[in-house]
Amino acid sequence: MAYKDIRVVDADGTIINAIAILDDGNEQLQAILPDHPDFKALKAGKFGPVAEFVAPPFNSDPVKSECQRRIYAVASQNTQMNMTAYVASGLAPNADKTAFAHSLEWVSAMRAASAGLIDDEDVTFADDAHWPACPSDVVELASRF
Numbered sequence: 001m002a003y004k005d006i007r008v009v010d011a012d013g014t015i016i017n018a019i020a021i022l023d024d025g026n027e028q029l030q031a032i033l034p035d036h037p038d039f040k041a042l043k044a045g046k047f048g049p050v051a052e053f054v055a056p057p058f059n060s061d062p063v064k065s066e067c068q069r070r071i072y073a074v075a076s077q078n079t080q081m082n083m084t085a086y087v088a089s090g091l092a093p094n095a096d097k098t099a100f101a102h103s104l105e106w107v108s109a110m111r112a113a114s115a116g117l118i119d120d121e122d123v124t125f126a127d128d129a130h131w132p133a134c135p136s137d138v139v140e141l142a143s144r145f
Contacts, residue, residue, distance in 0.1 A: 058121040066126055067114035071107060074134050075142040082145040099137035106134050 075083065086092050087100045109132040117125040124130070 058118075060118040063114055063117050063122075063125045067110050067131075070131055071110055074139055075103065075145075079142050079145045083141060086145070095137070096141055099135075099141040102135045103138040103141065106132060106138055 083100055083103065087097055092100070113131055114125075116122075117130055122130070
């Protein structure tokens with residue numbers, strides 16, 4: 001017996017993803033594993049032909065949300081606006097202007113990391129190793145707003 005991810009389509013067109021037991025590779029469905037909720041319906045013959053499981057397209061929204069979450073963890077939208085106004089006012093000393101420039105570079109690096117993870121369709125996008133560390137001067141500057 002072989003196991004295979006499949007998509008079973010019922011008479012109403014509802015798609016049910018499952019793990020099937022196939023009879024020695026002849027592609028004829030023998031059973032859905034008994035712990036699957038639709039096992040009884042399948043055994044009762046309520047499903048049509050078996051089709052190969054097709055994974056849905058990669059969704060980039062969670063990657064973009066992770067990038068935004070990580071940026072906002074350092075500087076919320078309000079913090080970013082206040083930092084920008086502070087630097088634009090001309091009142092910021094050179095050290096703060098440098099930290100602000102580093103913040104822009106870091107956000108660019110975060111966006112580039114996000115774009116790369118999306119291009120690679122990397123499902124491990126939440127791992128810290130994928131994201132650039134925020135410079136300490138940026139963290140310190142943001143903490144004041």
